[in-house]
Amino acid sequence: MTDLHPETLAVHAGCEPDPTTNARITPIYQTASYVFDSPDHAANLFSLSEFGNIYSRIMNPTNDALEKKVAALEGGVGALGVASGHAAQLIAFHTLMEPGCNIVAARKLYGGSLNQMGEAFLKFGWETRFVDADDPENIRAAMDDKTRCVFIESLANPGGVVSDISAIADVAHAGGVPLIVDNTMATPALCRPFDFGADIVTHSTTKFLNGHGNAVGGVIVDSGKFDWKAQGDKFASLTRPNGSYHGAVLVDALEAGFDLASGLHNLLRNEPELVAAAEKHGRSLHDVRIPSVQYPIANGVKRSGKRVLAVGTDCSVGKMYTALALDAAMKEKGLKSSFRATGQTGILITGEGVPLDAVIADFMAGSIEYLTPENDDDHWDIIEGQGSLFHVSYSGVTMALIHGGQPDALILCHEPTRKTMRGLPDYTLPTLEEVRDVALTLAKVANAGCQVVGISINTQHLSEAEADAYLAEVEQRLGLPAVDPFRQGAARLAEALAAL
Numbered sequence: 001m002t003d004l005h006p007e008t009l010a011v012h013a014g015c016e017p018d019p020t021t022n023a024r025i026t027p028i029y030q031t032a033s034y035v036f037d038s039p040d041h042a043a044n045l046f047s048l049s050e051f052g053n054i055y056s057r058i059m060n061p062t063n064d065a066l067e068k069k070v071a072a073l074e075g076g077v078g079a080l081g082v083a084s085g086h087a088a089q090l091i092a093f094h095t096l097m098e099p100g101c102n103i104v105a106a107r108k109l110y111g112g113s114l115n116q117m118g119e120a121f122l123k124f125g126w127e128t129r130f131v132d133a134d135d136p137e138n139i140r141a142a143m144d145d146k147t148r149c150v151f152i153e154s155l156a157n158p159g160g161v162v163s164d165i166s167a168i169a170d171v172a173h174a175g176g177v178p179l180i181v182d183n184t185m186a187t188p189a190l191c192r193p194f195d196f197g198a199d200i201v202t203h204s205t206t207k208f209l210n211g212h213g214n215a216v217g218g219v220i221v222d223s224g225k226f227d228w229k230a231q232g233d234k235f236a237s238l239t240r241p242n243g244s245y246h247g248a249v250l251v252d253a254l255e256a257g258f259d260l261a262s263g264l265h266n267l268l269r270n271e272p273e274l275v276a277a278a279e280k281h282g283r284s285l286h287d288v289r290i291p292s293v294q295y296p297i298a299n300g301v302k303r304s305g306k307r308v309l310a311v312g313t314d315c316s317v318g319k320m321y322t323a324l325a326l327d328a329a330m331k332e333k334g335l336k337s338s339f340r341a342t343g344q345t346g347i348l349i350t351g352e353g354v355p356l357d358a359v360i361a362d363f364m365a366g367s368i369e370y371l372t373p374e375n376d377d378d379h380w381d382i383i384e385g386q387g388s389l390f391h392v393s394y395s396g397v398t399m400a401l402i403h404g405g406q407p408d409a410l411i412l413c414h415e416p417t418r419k420t421m422r423g424l425p426d427y428t429l430p431t432l433e434e435v436r437d438v439a440l441t442l443a444k445v446a447n448a449g450c451q452v453v454g455i456s457i458n459t460q461h462l463s464e465a466e467a468d469a470y471l472a473e474v475e476q477r478l479g480l481p482a483v484d485p486f487r488q489g490a491a492r493l494a495e496a497l498a499a500l
Contacts, residue, residue, distance in 0.1 A: 026065040032056050036294070043292035058269060070209070070219045073188040074201050077224030078276055081217060085184060085204025086116055088218030089151075092180060092200055095272055096148045096235060099125030103149055104142045106133035106163065108156040113182065117151070136167040143175045148234065149200075150179050154193055155186040169197030176234060178226045184208065199226040222276055237273065261286035263344025263355075288344045289358045291367070298365035298404050300446055305375030308497060309405050310385035310456065311439045312413040313429045315394055315422045318458040318485070319385030319413045320346055322493075325485035326411070327382045329494040336379040340371050342401065346384045356386055356397050364397065368404025380497060381405075385413065389438055390430045391421055402439065406447045409497055410439055412480075415458040416470055432478060453496040455482040 034053040036042035045052045053059055063081045071079035082088050093103065105117055107130040117128040131138040133152055143150075150172040152163045165181060172179040178199035183191060187208045193201050203209055205217035228235045260283070262268050268285040269275060278285050308326070310319040323339055323346075330337035339346070341353025354367045372381040383405045387394030412432050421427040430438075436452050443450040455474055459467035467484060475482040481492040 026062055029056075029061045031060075039293050042294065045292075066205075066217075067219065070188075070203065070205075071221055073192075074183070074221045075188075075192050075194045075223075076201065076221040078279055079219050079221045080272060081205075081219050083218060084216050085182070085202065085206065085218040086112060088202040088204070088220045089113065089116065089182070091272065092202055092220050093121070093126070093149070094124075095237060096178070097124065097126050098148075098236065101125075101146045101148045102127040102129055102144070103151055104129045104131060104139050104147055105151040106153065106156070107131060108133070108159055108161045109151075109153055110157040110182070110184070113153075133163060133168060134161075136164060136171045139168060140171045140175070143171075143177070147175060147177055149177050150175075151182070152179070153182040153185065154191045155183075157185045160185075165191075165193050165196035165198055169199075172199075173197070176231045194221075194223045194225075199223050220272075224276075224280060228273075259284040259286060261288060261348060263288040263348060265289060265358075288347050289355045291355055291359055293354075293367070293370065295354075295359060295363040295367035295370050297363060298369050300403070300406075302406065302447070303369070303372070303374045304377055305372075305379045305381060306377075306409075306497075306500070307372055307381045307383060307405050307407045308409040308411060308453070309383045309401055309407040309443075310411045310413050311398065311402070311435060312385060312388050313390065313432065313435050314388050314415065314418060315386075315391055317413045317415040317418070318456060322411060322413055322456040322485050322490065323382045323384045324349070325490040326493050326497075329490040330380060330382070330497070333491070333494055333498065335494065335498060336376060338379070338381055340381050340383045342368070342371070342384040342386055342397075353384070356400065361396065364400035365404030368401055369406075372405055383407065388421075388435075389442070390427075390435065391424070392427065393423065399442065402442050403446045407443055407450055408447060409451055409453045409500060410436075410443060411454050411456055411493060412436055412439075412452060413456045413458070415461075417461040432474065436478070451500065452480065453500065454480050454493040456490075456493070457482055457484050459484045459487060 033055055036045065045054050053061060067079040067081050071077065082091060103117060103126065105128050118130070121128060129142045131142045133139055139150055150168060152168055154163055154165060156163070169179045179197065180200040180202065181193040181198040183193055183201045184204045184207055200223065201221040203219040205219055206215065210217070260268055260274065267287045267290070269287055274285060310322045312319050320343065327337050327339040339350060341347045341350050342356040344355060347353040347355060354371045356364060356367065359367045368383070372383060375381065383401060386397040386401060389395050389398050412435055414432055418429055421429060432455065440450060440452055455478060457471055457474060459470065462470060467487065471482045471484065481496055483490065483492050
């Protein structure tokens, strides 16, 4: 559509006739959320394997029409609609800047931009060097190795000064930085900065794009032409290995044809450069911690099939590994079992599950009921444990697992060398007996027949002899099979389940 005349683009770009009413213009969709056709449909949307609307903070059909229209008018590869022109500038700069870096900007700018860059940005540790941009050599003279972008207005507001975009773009590119052009006053009807070498365009849509004085907004448009990687580490957020994502250079991964998945609370879809790279290269971003299903409230109705849950004296003592090892041992013995992931790592391993710590509290137990539906009477759902009933920070997820899972069996998990609860230096670990008694009492609320059937000990900090001695002592003391599933496998735990 970008080869059409601007007048045509202004009317038709980004818009499709409404499929229900055949209305020519996209309506204003005043909605926060959207209806999903099925749980699978929701899962596909949240995993970005299927395109569609999820939540209006992420995308909205009205916003999408605006973004596509402005991108088409400007000749860019994509756009992002935001709350105001100042928001557009802030987001664009924030992606490129680091504390101690500087912006070289034309002195003839909108007054609000002068205040934003000259005053507000100082709080971020960003310096703005204002120069007379009528002579591009002034820009060159102000640039140094800390410069991260050049900023001008195509048509300065309010003076109407015309900028030599091509000459300024050449200077910016010679210094290895992008040229950002505020095209608010000119609009793409009079000037398309990308045609003259600009790399990013911003707009306050409040003014000439809207023209009616009745709405505030902003847009960022990307040309898709600036080579960020060619600048080394200058644009660290785009090119440097990201510790949050296991040292990956994320844009490289997308360009190489890989999808990205993350279990962090910092969402991939909230990183504009990753979203742009994924769209450019046809890849998907998967945020594991975004629930993919609208879970029900738990009803406590007894379900067919059997379930086992690992409960721990603390967080991170081996509950997930115990569940995975147990599932493998069950299958090796020809028994029916399924590992049911409840955390981001388990979901990344299996490709499905419930991100329990991201589920709204009222629906947590219901999400576990959903995860472990009715099944064959001899089938075991092996539920990945989370948190600890004795951990003051993370007990809620454990309670949801106990009541929502309605386990028929519990396995106690413990790390014997740990002195205090993880992250809580003033709290000592409970004994295995205390965990047994409290967890079993709570489990019997939802399943009166629940039993403790075995003990999993994480002996990674013990020698072989020390581990054997400790396991023997625990087994004798509690009268239950005690194993380290990493060292010895989980066959004895599987046998204990099979005996129920």
